[in-house]
Amino acid sequence: MTLTAFQRDVYKWVQQIPRGKVMTYAQIAHALGMPQAMRAVGNALNKNIFFDVPCHRVVRSSGNVGGYAWGTDKKIAVLRKEGVRVNGEYIDLKLYGARKHS
DNA sequence: CTAATGACCATTA
DNA sequence: ATAATGGCCATTA
Numbered sequence: 001m002t003l004t005a006f007q008r009d010v011y012k013w014v015q016q017i018p019r020g021k022v023m024t025y026a027q028i029a030h031a032l033g034m035p036q037a038m039r040a041v042g043n044a045l046n047k048n049i050f051f052d053v054p055c056h057r058v059v060r061s062s063g064n065v066g067g068y069a070w071g072t073d074k075k076i077a078v079l080r081k082e083g084v085r086v087n088g089e090y091i092d093l094k095l096y097g098a099r100k101h102s
Numbered sequence: 103c104t105a106a107t108g109a110c111c112a113t114t115a
Numbered sequence: 116a117t118a119a120t121g122g123c124c125a126t127t128a
Contacts, residue, residue, distance in 0.1 A: 004125075004126075006124095006125060006126085007125090007126095024110095025109080025110055025111085026110075026111070029110090029124090034123095034124075034125095036111085036122085036123045036124065037110095037123075037124045037125070038110045038111065038123080038124085039108065039109095039110045039111080039122095039123060039124055039125085040108090040110090040123085040124040040125040040126075041109090041110080041124090041125090042108065042109040042110055043107085043108055043109080043110095043124085043125065043126065044109095044125075044126085045109060046108075046109055047126090055109080058109080059109095060109090060110070060111085061110080061111065061112090062110095062111085065109095066109050066110080067108090067109030067110095068109060069109070072109085075109085
């Protein structure tokens with residue numbers, strides 16, 4: 001597996017998300033200096049399965065948990081396990097949104 | 103090079 | 116609340 005520079009940057013940020021907190025795709029894209037690359041971010045995360053990246057802590061801006069390579073239900077399960085309250089498929093970003101830091 | 107794809111987003115109805 | 120639409124971007128075929 002070869003990683004592109006973009007993917008490395010994405011993983012770099014995702015790894016900084018503390019346990020029990022989440023970050024949105026848009027936030028990460030913004031942190032990379034590409035506020036409109038949220039779609040590409042999701043794409044990059046889709047291939048992280050071989051790496052050690054807590055991709056389950058990345059959700060949609062709407063609060064919806066978003067997708068997951070191994071199934072959305074799995075994603076929700078892991079989040080709950082970390083102490084995140086999940087209502088249906090939604091999360092309260094006010095409570096669990098991680099603040100970005102450089 | 104071009105074209106298609108997708109773990110998205112904001113707007114609109 | 117849901118559904119459809121256009122846009123954006125890196126990656127891959």
